[in-house]
Amino acid sequence: MTHSDASTTPSDWTVYKFGGSSLADPACIRRVVNIISDQQSAETGPLAVVVSAMKGVTDKLLTLAERAPGADAMEEDLVGLRTDQREVVTELLPVDQAAPLLRTLDQDINDLTDVLRATHLMRTAPDTVQDLVAGYGEIWSARTLAQCLQAEGYNARFVDARDVVTVTHGQLGPVVDWERTRERLTALRESFDERDGGSPDVLVITGFIASTPDGVPTTLGRNGSDFSAAIFAALLEAMELHIWSDVNGVMSADPRYVPDAQQLDTLSYEEAMELAYFGARIIHPRTLQPVLEHEIPVTIRNTFASDHPGTRIHLDGEPTDGGLNDAVKGFSTIDNVALLNLEGTGMIGVPGIARRLFSALEDADISVIVISQGSSEHSICFAVPEDQADRARQATEEAFYSERHQGQVKDVDVTRNCSVLAVVGDGMSGTPGVASTFFGALGKAGVNVRAIAQGASERNISAVVDGADAQRALRAAHAGFYLSART
Amino acid sequence: MTHSDASTTPSDWTVYKFGGSSLADPACIRRVVNIISDQQSAETGPLAVVVSAMKGVTDKLLTLAERAPGADAMEEDLVGLRTDQREVVTELLPVDQAAPLLRTLDQDINDLTDVLRATHLMRTAPDTVQDLVAGYGEIWSARTLAQCLQAEGYNARFVDARDVVTVTHGQLGPVVDWERTRERLTALRESFDERDGGSPDVLVITGFIASTPDGVPTTLGRNGSDFSAAIFAALLEAMELHIWSDVNGVMSADPRYVPDAQQLDTLSYEEAMELAYFGARIIHPRTLQPVLEHEIPVTIRNTFASDHPGTRIHLDGEPTDGGLNDAVKGFSTIDNVALLNLEGTGMIGVPGIARRLFSALEDADISVIVISQGSSEHSICFAVPEDQADRARQATEEAFYSERHQGQVKDVDVTRNCSVLAVVGDGMSGTPGVASTFFGALGKAGVNVRAIAQGASERNISAVVDGADAQRALRAAHAGFYLSART
Amino acid sequence: MTHSDASTTPSDWTVYKFGGSSLADPACIRRVVNIISDQQSAETGPLAVVVSAMKGVTDKLLTLAERAPGADAMEEDLVGLRTDQREVVTELLPVDQAAPLLRTLDQDINDLTDVLRATHLMRTAPDTVQDLVAGYGEIWSARTLAQCLQAEGYNARFVDARDVVTVTHGQLGPVVDWERTRERLTALRESFDERDGGSPDVLVITGFIASTPDGVPTTLGRNGSDFSAAIFAALLEAMELHIWSDVNGVMSADPRYVPDAQQLDTLSYEEAMELAYFGARIIHPRTLQPVLEHEIPVTIRNTFASDHPGTRIHLDGEPTDGGLNDAVKGFSTIDNVALLNLEGTGMIGVPGIARRLFSALEDADISVIVISQGSSEHSICFAVPEDQADRARQATEEAFYSERHQGQVKDVDVTRNCSVLAVVGDGMSGTPGVASTFFGALGKAGVNVRAIAQGASERNISAVVDGADAQRALRAAHAGFYLSART
Amino acid sequence: MTHSDASTTPSDWTVYKFGGSSLADPACIRRVVNIISDQQSAETGPLAVVVSAMKGVTDKLLTLAERAPGADAMEEDLVGLRTDQREVVTELLPVDQAAPLLRTLDQDINDLTDVLRATHLMRTAPDTVQDLVAGYGEIWSARTLAQCLQAEGYNARFVDARDVVTVTHGQLGPVVDWERTRERLTALRESFDERDGGSPDVLVITGFIASTPDGVPTTLGRNGSDFSAAIFAALLEAMELHIWSDVNGVMSADPRYVPDAQQLDTLSYEEAMELAYFGARIIHPRTLQPVLEHEIPVTIRNTFASDHPGTRIHLDGEPTDGGLNDAVKGFSTIDNVALLNLEGTGMIGVPGIARRLFSALEDADISVIVISQGSSEHSICFAVPEDQADRARQATEEAFYSERHQGQVKDVDVTRNCSVLAVVGDGMSGTPGVASTFFGALGKAGVNVRAIAQGASERNISAVVDGADAQRALRAAHAGFYLSART
Incomplete structure (x- = not known):
């Protein structure tokens, strides 16, 4: 099922x-x-x-599991965990009701000790150990x-x-x-x-x-x-x-x-x-x-x-008054993004460029955040997390090795330190002027837009901007929709 | 080589x-x-x-080749072609210089006759016949x-x-x-x-x-x-x-x-x-x-x-004054475009969605004009020539058959009768405000923008709009850049 | 349908x-x-x-079509064809019955003339021309x-x-x-x-x-x-x-x-x-x-x-007396075959060796006549037409490039000038001793068997032998089944 | 490296x-x-x-690891292991030399106890646990x-x-x-x-x-x-x-x-x-x-x-006297094998049948023991471990679904309970008569041979026989080469 x-x-x-x-x-x-x-x-x-x-407990447990393969004595940390939990229990409950909880806690701490010792002997913490401990x-x-x-x-x-x-x-x-x-x-x-x-x-x-x-x-x-x-x-x-x-x-x-x-x-x-x-x-x-x-x-x-x-x-949107400011709900940014561009005269009309590109990126296990190919078909650009940029460039260049060799495709261009700024709202669909307000706000703020994607669901316009401009762009875009109307 | x-x-x-x-x-x-x-x-x-x-001649020749398999007598058409060419030659040249041209022309017409007769017997015009005749x-x-x-x-x-x-x-x-x-x-x-x-x-x-x-x-x-x-x-x-x-x-x-x-x-x-x-x-x-x-x-x-x-x-752009109106050179539209949208919660973070989509489109021999996937990753949209829309939808739905069946991907949504409007110019790169001016013009003209793509080469912003709005959008966008500044 | x-x-x-x-x-x-x-x-x-x-006519027609792109005048050959056909008709039929056949023949010869002339102008004979003429x-x-x-x-x-x-x-x-x-x-x-x-x-x-x-x-x-x-x-x-x-x-x-x-x-x-x-x-x-x-x-x-x-x-075999000689019906040879062998310690237990080999051969458009991989899994051999041997070797070596480089697979071994000798018969299935008689006959004749394949349908044993031994092997095998029993 | x-x-x-x-x-x-x-x-x-x-120890250790997730108390088994090892040490060595070994042993047993306890808590024994314990x-x-x-x-x-x-x-x-x-x-x-x-x-x-x-x-x-x-x-x-x-x-x-x-x-x-x-x-x-x-x-x-x-x-074979009995070194059998046969008129001359077959088998993770395709190209047979036979048949039938549907390929035929009998020897290459002696021996013993493969390296002839005949076939083949000559 x-x-x-x-x-x-x-x-x-x-x-x-x-x-x-x-x-x-x-x-x-x-x-x-x-x-x-x-x-x-x-x-x-x-x-x-x-x-x-409770806040912080899972992190402490995972740290124990991670450090166990290399660290010999974890007793101190375990004692700390036990003490914390005991305090919570004793503060919240009268002694007689706390007692069974405290006994169970001690058994848990013993089990944890055995598991961490085994992890130390294995010199690695398998997923099952981590899942158990966490x-x-x-x-x-x-x-x-x-x-x-x-x-x-x-x-x-x-x-x-x-x-x-x-x-x-x-x-x-x-x-x-x-x-x-x-x-x-x-x-x-x-x-x-x-x-x-x-x-x-x-x-x-x-x-x-x-x-x-x-x-x-x-x-x-x-x-x-x-x-x-x-x-x-x-x-x-x-x-x-x-x-x-x-x-x-x-x-x-x-x-x-x-x-x-x-x-x-x-x-x-x-x-x-x-x-x-x-x-x-x-x-x-x-x-x-x-x-x-x-x-x-x-x-x-x-x-x-x-x-x-x-x-x-x-599930279904409430009625809105149809105005611009109801069209848009939220704004957000993804930082530390790199923008890659594959370009070349040899790409025009070639079926399968996109397929080959995304196969290569998939094989290289790259997360693709934004894709944009305009109508000229001779360039395709995409954004990836910045720490995957080199891998993505290499995978792309290898996938188009022969085209690059023959001059039909240029070297892959990488722009680092970008951010994606997205504006989101169901009401954007069918409301003319959202893009205008959005880019107008960015334009007034002097933000250079490196790439844009808006899909047909019309609930999201994504703009790739320089990382240095990201907060300014976010504020400007937000103000463009909210301030004017609601103040 | x-x-x-x-x-x-x-x-x-x-x-x-x-x-x-x-x-x-x-x-x-x-x-x-x-x-x-x-x-x-x-x-x-x-x-x-x-x-x-000369204008019209190639079309006449190709029509002859196309009609030859089925038509028995093409003499009239050949006589017409010969007469036209003779008139051109005799009008342009004195008799003695025209004579050798006219002799060669008659030989060509004889050859054409034989070729068209053979085509008739074969009941088909192979490419080689068409290439020869054309x-x-x-x-x-x-x-x-x-x-x-x-x-x-x-x-x-x-x-x-x-x-x-x-x-x-x-x-x-x-x-x-x-x-x-x-x-x-x-x-x-x-x-x-x-x-x-x-x-x-x-x-x-x-x-x-x-x-x-x-x-x-x-x-x-x-x-x-x-x-x-x-x-x-x-x-x-x-x-x-x-x-x-x-x-x-x-x-x-x-x-x-x-x-x-x-x-x-x-x-x-x-x-x-x-x-x-x-x-x-x-x-x-x-x-x-x-x-x-x-x-x-x-x-x-x-x-x-x-x-x-x-x-x-x-090869290299002339110096420009860096203003907005120099950033943009031209505007154009592609009409009779359909916009397809693949959307679903099951798509998020799935590696290979793009690869699978474009493999399917490639196998179905679909031309993809615009691709846009925003940062939310849970929808990807693309534009294709309208007459390929049904094929593209079918290929996409088949490629995601099991995901659709399991509810992770919705039916593919098709918006017909769209146009792509593109604004082009080398100077757009590094000039803030181009997107703002473009979408501002569209917004003021009440044009609803269904999808947007701007790649990293920053020489092209493509917007998908309703076909009915295309000319108005084109005029508005053009006016937004040219009129204000130069009048 | x-x-x-x-x-x-x-x-x-x-x-x-x-x-x-x-x-x-x-x-x-x-x-x-x-x-x-x-x-x-x-x-x-x-x-x-x-x-x-009639014997020879199709060859003459195809020769005409093949020579037409380069040859200017084919009239002589056409006249020859016409004369031959006229003679057959007039020898077989009285004048009045021959007459309509001869008229139709002349029209055919005229059509052929036009087609060959067109072919000459196109400088190539498309398939449709050849199919028509043939x-x-x-x-x-x-x-x-x-x-x-x-x-x-x-x-x-x-x-x-x-x-x-x-x-x-x-x-x-x-x-x-x-x-x-x-x-x-x-x-x-x-x-x-x-x-x-x-x-x-x-x-x-x-x-x-x-x-x-x-x-x-x-x-x-x-x-x-x-x-x-x-x-x-x-x-x-x-x-x-x-x-x-x-x-x-x-x-x-x-x-x-x-x-x-x-x-x-x-x-x-x-x-x-x-x-x-x-x-x-x-x-x-x-x-x-x-x-x-x-x-x-x-x-x-x-x-x-x-x-x-x-x-x-x-459709169904007649009843046989179940003896050895009824088990086998025919013998035949395929000459000019090369035997290729892919071998290496790195092949053992590797899934996909066969898939990779046959993909490479398919891509190189190689006909594979016999395949044999014995139980040791560390070699696989196959026979191909001799004129495809170099291509097959190259394709195979490229497919296992990295394994050969790492020493897991040896160079592909090619034995040229082989023949495949096959013995065929429905009755072989379930009749012990067929292989024995077959290889016994080859052994007695001193024929060295380089590769063997018998599939589960048990209607065919194929042996790859040296080309020089092929006729001797064929005679020996035939004698092994037929002579002894029926003389 | x-x-x-x-x-x-x-x-x-x-x-x-x-x-x-x-x-x-x-x-x-x-x-x-x-x-x-x-x-x-x-x-x-x-x-x-x-x-x-020492014989049996690894099995005992692995059994402990396997049983640990479900079993609560393993102490007895651990005590048994410890006792056994102590006895070996004390029997072989004087007390003073045994002492340090025994101390180390006790530490090992303690570690094992912790590891098994952790395994019990995890309710599974990850590979790392098994590798450590083993x-x-x-x-x-x-x-x-x-x-x-x-x-x-x-x-x-x-x-x-x-x-x-x-x-x-x-x-x-x-x-x-x-x-x-x-x-x-x-x-x-x-x-x-x-x-x-x-x-x-x-x-x-x-x-x-x-x-x-x-x-x-x-x-x-x-x-x-x-x-x-x-x-x-x-x-x-x-x-x-x-x-x-x-x-x-x-x-x-x-x-x-x-x-x-x-x-x-x-x-x-x-x-x-x-x-x-x-x-x-x-x-x-x-x-x-x-x-x-x-x-x-x-x-x-x-x-x-x-x-x-x-x-x-x-590395290199010793000189042999070139006789038949030196040509062959050993005989062996693989039991519990099933023989599959893919057959059909639609297979003849079809490029890629083998590729498609082996792709399907690879995807289904089937071990292929013997492959044999004779010269008629319209059947290909292969042997697999019997417990993979159904999976192999299903994978093959799916791969040729449309051909089977159209009648070009028959249902895949499976013969169960077969054995592969192989004869091995470097000297077989270039020694006529090996196949003859081998199949002669099988024929005399009334063994029905269902499939045969001998590759070009000529060091192995594999015959697929009924499982019930396997031992008789093995003895007969062995006797055919060894007995006659050496007795």
Whole structure:
């Protein structure tokens, strides 16, 4: 089964996901407990809470795994980790409720010690070691939160997602085995019912970790906890998924560079995906896929301002007034990009130039960020991450070796230290003047545009500019759309 | 040998090329004789004159060849052709000088009759028949012009290019066998010298036709006479090549659509190539290659206004004042274009999407005019000739069959009846504001821009617009750069 | 449609095919008339007679077409051809019946003259010219035979197969468009019925020639008349197809080399195909395909000994007594073969060696006759026509360039001047001792066997031997099976 | 560097390799000590002794690693291993010399415990775990033997090959980094010299194990100890390499099936490679490569009969008397083979059939044992391991899907339960009658031969026979060459 078996009627479940910064310390965890209490008081239905590790814990664990092959004694670091976790537990819970958690913690630390010792003997940390070690953070945070909720009187249950979520690792990353995952969740929920004489009100679920069909612990990779949350939202056919973070929602641009950046109330899935690519503080598009299939709305919210409505991502765009400023939602930049140009008279009308170019880039494992070939067909340009520029140039030149030799194709030209500036918005389609406003703003700011691509979906215009101009360009473009109209 | 063996010192030869409209009737031919007289009077050196067939003759010949398999009696058409040619000859030349030309013409008509009869029996006209038949027009016009020049007292010689230019037919069109061609020209010139006790002052050379290494008559394809002229310019290491046509030179846009279009004094090779792609009345870039390698300047001139300096195409751009209006040279459109969009969440970060797409398009023999993939990586769009749109869509959908099936890629979206509008100019590179002016003009004119591509060579911005908006967009863009500044 | 639409009930038609040697002169033609009379007297049903050109005529015509591009005057040769045909006609037929044939002949000669003149002007003879010219031989022989049969009182009709058989040319040779061909035959037969008030008893059909879907004359290539006969047998759902030649049937080996060679009474299609590959005097397997699909038996017969039953080729083998000598039917050799060997320690267990080798050979357009790779996997050998040996070696060495460079693969070893000796017979399968007898005979004769291949169909053992040993090996092998048992 | 840098002058080193059965128990180890003493007494130079693990130890270790993910308590097994090793050490050595070995052993057991515990937590045993665990056997046997030799007064040193042999893992298995390996050996030997004031006389080296360029423990795979021995022979430019095993050398056939099998005195490298493929008790051809490049002779000897000269493998064959029985060296069988046959009239003359077939088989990861295509070109047959037969058939049928659909190719025929019988010998080349004797013997024994391949290197004839006939065929073939002549 490749799909998550999208069905139509949502259940009354809600899914919350709390990131590491929302669980950074005991105070944060209490804040989360309060947010959950509010939800439970509203009596809208049961809640699945997917948690990341406490801020910093995963990094410490991974550092241990990385250093283990070469380092002889890791005891100190392990002691540090143990002490930190103990403090969190003892601060949050009375002694009697803390005790079982602390015993389990000690067993975990012992296991970690053995694993790191084995890693040292192997002189390398296989992926399985890293996946195993990396997962302790989520287990600790989920166990702790579940215990805190029980202490408050909620029927809350800890769920180790490795007992539910089954994935295989494909070329594109983890692929959920929905059938098996669904079966395992059903079995787990039945076991809860039997033991408790009733379904728990709150499931506290480890994000990030999963297991393979053989039961080997694994992880869902970067942004894995978001993906976990989307998986459980799909499994439970949830009404809503809330991603709790430390910002009020999605901004129109990175506020570090654009002081006038505005918070967006709503965003379409498509806009979210376009902006997501820029590494903005939004969930990654792949993580959206399970909720997208089930048309479950996603809201980005702020743990530290839980009254703020956040930014809501929904399937269909709200009505807009059709003006220019509604046409555009966000701006973002990708820095450290190199622009390559393949050019030559011999390219005109040659079928297969593009195929040959992209085969070579694929074989050389190059990420291509922007492609642009204008109507003259005798040059094609593309942007790649700057650290892949030399490899990309070499691959391209080899692929056109004979044409370059015969003078039909020139040397591949590389412009380093570029940035890609993108403007994103569903409403751009059918709104004349967006390109004009965008490039007008860049022109006024004296920004030289090295390459442009706007695809037919008309939700994104990408401009390649000099890295030195990138922030200025971002501010100018943002001002071009937002300032004039809204001030 | 793949190159034309570029050498450095030019000879004192000049090459003129006259197209069919410059040789449309006896009056035209006399005009050409005068232009040649002027050149000879200037005593700058010998002249090679490459001629097309008289206007309309090649079409008539090809029609004969095409109709021969099915049509029984072609005598009438042949009689018509013979009468036309006889009239031209008798009007231009006194009886005694016309006589030998008329005898040769009758022999040609007899040969044509046999060939068309054989074609009828074969019920098909093989390429060799078409190539043979199509070449009579150039032979007749060159023989006639040579005789006229002799009648004026010039030491002019008719050259059948099939005795000189040797080509093979490659995937990209005819490939000149320079070594053999050079040898054959040398041998021919020596035979002239022996017979005449001196080199001819003017060579009148048939354009368009050539022969294979086996001596089989062939042609140089579309724009073949321009290519012939460039080949002879390279062979003779000419100082200059003048392409005589019926316009004063290259315009900044098609004057039929843009009344304010201006004539361009100079143009770089690169600009000429960019504009050439649009089918403007400029020589085709492939024909430029031999003169480009020898750095021979090319001038586009008007037979009917021979005093006008025309448009000069040279290797390096002249100094410009750096202003915006010098940054841009010309505008052009490609109509009847369809825009295709491949989009899907499953595309993000997938290596090889571009390779797979362009392999499929190559296999389906699709011409891709514009490619644009923005930074979000989850859509890629491209423009193709409208009549290839269905084929392109089908090929693309088949290539991503399984992804579409699994929902990772959406159906391929096709927008028909689009046009590509391109703005071209070497000076665009490094001149901020060109994109701004361009899209500003389009925005003000209310033109919706569906896709954009600007490559790193920064000599071309291509915008895909609705076909219905194309002329308005062209005028608006042109006005945006030219009107404001120069009026 | 790819099939000839095999149906089950045969009609009462019989198809005869007469080759060029059966129609060499007027005496031969009279012999053919008698054979047809015998068939008609037997009253078994109507007869379709497919004829080749008279011996030597096609060669003369093709020589004319080949020489035409370079030769100015071909009149003499044409006059010679005309005289020969006139003599045949006047010798066979009374003046009044000869007259219309002679008039048509003169028109044909005029057409040929025009075509050859056109060819001269084109300086090359395109395929269409050759196909047109080559077909006159069959037209002349069929017209003449039809007229002779009419003179004898038979309701015989001349059929120009170009009005019936429609083929396209694929990679593997001509492909019959059965649907169109069937329609055209039906239309032609209806037109005969209308004109004559009854179906003709004998159709005299030109072999070898056909037309394309556009009506362009073409040919069926080598062995084309056999293919024509098989096509008409399939179209008419004939009971039998007789291929009349100048031998009594298929021999167990080439009697020039094996004096003891025996005539075979019966042969399976499969055996015929195996032996056919050796260029023995049997019809080519491709020509068998239409009759094979309709399970129409084919008999090879001798025009010059029409009482001899010939060799009958049928779908299922007759019962044999199971002995060794029935296991084997025929022996044949392919001479001028080179044996190549690719060997190296680096080959062991390498997947894809075979793929890479055969890709290289395919790209270099090499015919591979025998392949043999034994169980050690570290060498693979194959035989190719000797004149392709250098090309094959070069292609192979290039394909394994890096392995050879690194010493994992040795230089490719070439043994020239080899022959392939094959022993063929359906009964070999399941008969132990065939290989023993075969190699025993070769061993006794002191023949060194360089390579061996026997495939799982067990109808063919191929041995590569030195060319100098080939005839001795053939005789020894033949004697090993035939002599001992049957003398 | 791809080569082992073959040089010409051998040093005075000798390399011995002892397999697991030669080190099965304390008595065996004493026997090995005696063999080494004899070599040292002969004063021919220093000795490198490469050892496998004691018989059974590696299997036990790998079983531990395999069971660890699922099994909770492995202590018992570890205790067993420890006890066994302790017993060997204490039996062979006095207490004071045993003590340090026992201490090291305990440390190793502790490490193993940690590693197995980590594996249990990971629920899988990554390759690195397996490689680490598997290597302890060689370390224990080498340490023990070195200590025993020191106890006998020899200047013997233990060498952990992971400190010397550096390999990367390529598609074809481990690739030695000769440059780095050589440097590390030189450094190690210098460190020995410094410490001891003189080079050791005997190096006792762990076979099988090595390390990656990053220092990660790895193994050389199956037959790894032989490969280790060949690597050290090449590194030391040894005069000789002796592979000590439990047989007197290579036999002419497997004595379990052929009671008359004879021991071979000499064998060429090529013959050894041919026979090796059959899994006979000979070193694997890949392990020969380093010694082959340095032309170091290899002798297969019997630890349990150290006076027996064994079988010597040398670069050039010894002179033979040219008779039939010298032409052939050995016989062997591969059982559980399936024979596939691709057949069809549409295959004749089709270029690329072989390429397409082998591409399909390669993609399906099929091992092809025998290939045979006879001269008729309309069938090609190949043998594969029986358990790959269905996959191979499916892959083949898919590759020729359209041809099968159109009737040009029949269904792929599979004959299961076959064996390949091969006869091997350098002298076969140029000796007529080998095939005759071979197939004569099979014929007399009533063995039906289903497919045959003999390549041009003429060192191997492979016959595919029914599995049920395989042993009878082997005996008959062996008798055909050996019995008659030598009895």
